[in-house]
Amino acid sequence: MDHLIAHLERTRSAFDQPTLALLNRHYAPTVLTILAQVFPPHRASVDAEQVALEVEQHRLALAHHNCDDLDGHSVRQLLSRWVREKWLIRHLADDGTELFTLTSHTKDALDFVHRASGAHPLVSSTRMRTLIDTLDRFAHEAQPDRDQRIARIDHDIAQLSRERDELAAGAPMPTMSVQRMVENLDNVRHLVRELPADFARVAESMKDLQRHILTQLRAGDRRAGDVLDDYLDQAQHLLTATPEGRAFTGALDILRDDATVAALNHAIHTIVSSPAGQSLPFAEKEALRSIVSSIVDSVDVVLSEQQRASRSLTTHLRHYNPAHDREIDDALEHALSALTRWFPSTSRGERVPALPRFRRAHIGKLRTTVPDIRPAQGPPALVDDGEVAAELDRGYARAMGGPHHKDIRQVLEAAPRHGYTTLAEVFQHAPTELQRPVDVLGFQEIMMNDAAPDLDEDHLATTQRQSSKDTAPPADHGKTVREEHLPWDTVTAVRPDGTTRTFLVPRMALPTASQPTEGGTQ
Template structure:
């Protein structure tokens, strides 16, 4: 702020910033700001300013000047909610304009209103700091008696004591003096929040500490910011007083009552405008701080969602490998040597990705077995029918079917068997017996129908098989 006020072109900078940024327009689009500042420069130079014997003007275009002011910390360039780049005054810029406004405006006087404000503030401070219960009760009783005495006097027809215009004018100037300090305080709180945002984002990008630890520290700093700085405490107090929209309406109604009084005609036009805009400036300052909080949360949330430390480390390692290979290749290379270009960078080998998600429910143990009751009857169904092939019955049936023949068709023998050995597993068992006996396959394709224990039927197609029944003795097993 002091750098702005002490520089050579301070009159021009302060005047232009006060002209472009007003209470009704705290942010200005970048293109509009450049156009207005260029227009102001053209008018001043056409009027003779900027010459050697006249008020100096800075060199460069409005774009160059705004860039310099952003670097100096007097302006802040950001993106609005409408995705438009805008300028706004920083806390230092707001403070410089307030200092210039107080110097150029009406001079603050040691008046009755200012002394009364000081005494009331000291009295409230003493009451809040005094923990004595009896003293607090005595003060409240005295105040109640004074109020009751005044009410009784008015009820009896007493006249309302009015202040003269000079006293009201002094009180209005005191109110304006107090109100001028608020915008800079609000701007400092907003910039403190943005500084915390920048620190958190930098910590997340460096990936030195765990993300959860950085976010916990951010939340703790956000809670302490309203108590750690004077600007934060001022904002917390203002938020408690005007957090209710109804309180803003009450404040605006009180200001209208003041503006309707005849003493306001003695105020300059600029002071009347400032008095009218007090409630709007307070509400706007609170909104600015809340918007800074929302933006900080949005930026940090976006950074956490999009920041992938593993991917960043892979990219860094890949770039280091490329640079290492380049350093090794350059010393041994020759001028004009052909270089095989790298068509694509290698990618990480992902391997086999999971194709099926597991059941999110925890595994459940099987149902407990039912206790066996010895009095229960055994099931009538033959559970052995669902077992393996019956080799003994199959071998006996094959020898009976052959009845002394030198060769026999295995599939024909299977068709002639009883249903109890015509199961699919028995077909496999019969083929196993024929295989052990040295079967021979024919070119004919035959279809065989099997019967399952539940009386359902299955059909199988396979090549014809011929075997010598005399060789089937002892082959296979009985299981």
């Protein structure tokens, strides 16, 4: 009787699984047909926009044959309902793209429909051979007797050696019939069919574990460190203590071994390129070629979900604020309570006045600093002592100013008539008010502007040859090569206060009387 009750409990728990709940819906055949077309074995995740487009196309095709029983909902409404009913999983990729993936319950439902429709594998010699080989390998690994295991290995070596010798002696190559190829292919499909659903269950378990941990963290009843320890222990238990977790771990170990993956790809290529494999339909060949990619995609789904859960927990802990979370929960509870009281007293379509903005608190302005409580006063008034400023000496102010360009230009224009040939001679015979230090620069500036041709390389060379009898002052290391080779003159400037200052100026020749300066024409 205890055995019967236990069997009944297992049966009831099986009927409580979401897979049977999905199959029990009246529109389940239509939904499974559409999802089987949108999510073939080689497409684990599909972009949300692409899913909506393909679902709409399949609905139109079904409606053309009067087979659409989805109650006329829009595609967006259907996808949202399928997510709530656990047909699909909606998640975000790393780049923010919205993706849809089949749940493990949907994959189990598709597998059940596939088997129930007559496509389940039949008992054949291939399946029996697979069963015998599996049991034989199982017995060999479980054999505790050393001599028995050695004898088994010797038997296998002798059998393989005999087969090799026969082939080397020219024995005919064994061929595989098309029927045998179909049976083997059906057996491979049966072995691979459960893997995506198993991996999807691991990913869903990761998501459920993440929700459970976040719920415990938000509750604030336990320390964050204790909750994270439970998360790590449960995650490790999920990958080692459940059948689907062990399948995922085994697949991950295989995919990490490059030699095993290369051998698997080589075996698939050999099957497809064999004479019997050439007779297979194109869809069957693609199914064989996609075995490795489907396993990789299924593993990537689990790894992505694991990384997403870790990022979510890390982000939550970084911004974890129990007091703030409780305030938000209290505000949401108050809002739900207000809506619950408001609904019975309203009618359908009644509008709720939206709150345009939060009310501003009317708080008087307070003083932020109190250095002096007395009001600020202006500066004291200016005192008029009645004194009159002395008259400004404009001549002195002009003497302290810049060069007198107009007077300097007149002196330069008259210099050839007096026989002056260089800048130094003109400066020394100029009026006293034009012999200031600043006027030295004024004479040079006007000569460079009004008599620019006299300063080119040819003129400087000519001037240097004409003045070769003159000696230059000792060369200064701070001067350029050109300055070291220029002839120099000495001039004495008179400051407005009567003091003198001696300067060295480059020898600059004046234009002759037949070549008036440009200043005379300006």
